Amino acid sequence: MMNKRFIAVIGGEKPAPREAKLAEEVGRELARQGAILVCGGLGGVMEAACRGAQSEGGVTIGILPGESRQAANPYVQIPIVTGIGHARNVAVVKSAQAVIAVDGSYGTLSEISYALDSGIPVIGLNTWSLSRNGRQDDSIILAQNPAEAVNKALNLATG
Amino acid sequence: MMNKRFIAVIGGEKPAPREAKLAEEVGRELARQGAILVCGGLGGVMEAACRGAQSEGGVTIGILPGESRQAANPYVQIPIVTGIGHARNVAVVKSAQAVIAVDGSYGTLSEISYALDSGIPVIGLNTWSLSRNGRQDDSIILAQNPAEAVNKALNLATG
């Protein structure tokens, strides 16, 4: 599977229905294109993306914060149990070659930050935008829809 | 020292001279007010803040990412060697009751995110500003100068 591309989908546990649909469609499209889905393994955006990927026969990896595999959403096929809490956010992004952020709160923002800090491309769908010391930061690559997000992620997933 | 307040100063390794001065003055003011300074232990903003605190007789803690205490800047009195890389950012903010962000790049943004996710107040001096899904997020409390930043941090450091 080392030839396959690993793409992380990040986002919050309590998305609005619209964002949950976006995440599910991102998961489906990743699976159709043969990519492996990496996520934080819990509910909300993570679960929607895994459900989408599994419905198209894709492989799903959930990198969990807690001490037990039981916390994984039912569409995670490969649960990684880290036991390191929020610090597992680092592992979610570093295990991917590109990251797609859908909506999301501060936990998602920490993952976006780690990805940008590590030079891992971040594609954004209805997510954070940043400015630093008064200047707009355009590092998050915008996408208009799930298909565009997946295509951009796969094109940039070279690391 | 449990009665003392623990305040983190976060920011990048390569600040402009102006931001380095701000950080040093933040460190000095924290020490004058009897607070204990927590930081990531390395150079730039972290070193400037520690130098300021030490010049006023304050206590400085550096929570290091690597495997050796030798990496600490010379003004760190209590080096904590985590060996967990960037994941130590979680420990920097969780060990503080309030956080002062001075300038900073994506590593700093990950720390801001963790703090906001944990309900730890963040005071900003020339640092990031955020908007989520098109709406301004005002969670970072702005300060105009080091004294104001320190006063706001100490007032909010109740956790």
Next chain:
Amino acid sequence: MMNKRFIAVIGGEKPAPREAKLAEEVGRELARQGAILVCGGLGGVMEAACRGAQSEGGVTIGILPGESRQAANPYVQIPIVTGIGHARNVAVVKSAQAVIAVDGSYGTLSEISYALDSGIPVIGLNTWSLSRNGRQDDSIILAQNPAEAVNKALNLATG
């Protein structure tokens, strides 16, 4: 794959040829029995076990300490990049339902300790033995050969 059993194989990076052969045969037998192999992703015992598993069509997961997937041995199919150094040893054992230790040095002993601390069964092949405050500790379940180690691990992998 959640119905599949996840078994960790732990051991050092510099095994003697005899222990490397044991590890490879453990990997082969795990794959024949349909288990998924979890390991630390590097060389030595980890690589030998992955090579064995892959030769029988098994799935191999490598939970890496560093910042890059490039450090994975060539038989790791699913590299998890943690960036947390030796602290990833926790994730290696917690991601498994039973652990097989082959030879190994102090890093392996830390993994054995974490597994026993978490109630995860440990099967030993030519590895550490322990006594605490003068009394023998028999928590490590001994096996005489790879097939016996794999059978014991699969029987105990109920968590």
Next chain:
Amino acid sequence: MMNKRFIAVIGGEKPAPREAKLAEEVGRELARQGAILVCGGLGGVMEAACRGAQSEGGVTIGILPGESRQAANPYVQIPIVTGIGHARNVAVVKSAQAVIAVDGSYGTLSEISYALDSGIPVIGLNTWSLSRNGRQDDSIILAQNPAEAVNKALNLATG
């Protein structure tokens, strides 16, 4: 404080009264000799050692596994809140220049393992003993009493 020596005291949360007394005396002796005590910040051996150190005016650091400083024992002066669970064991030993193990269960054994793996001297008082693949491993330096343990630790604390 960088000239001061940092010594970790490790051991379990439920020591017998005899081991708790040993730990308290170790803490007292470390403080008398001007060393800074590092520990995991919780109860049992950790609390006894901190109580001893504080009674002699020493400085105590507790590197906590959880998300809150409230979990620290009342004799911890400098609580470090890591949020990374058992993985914080790495930080406890790496932040010290020598380690004194008093009694202890598997968590303590993981800390002993990490210390030996990192070349940090380990002094043992009524604790684990090890053999690897049938051969005794004498890496843990035995001490007969707290004063001897502290003297050996301070002599070896050169890193």
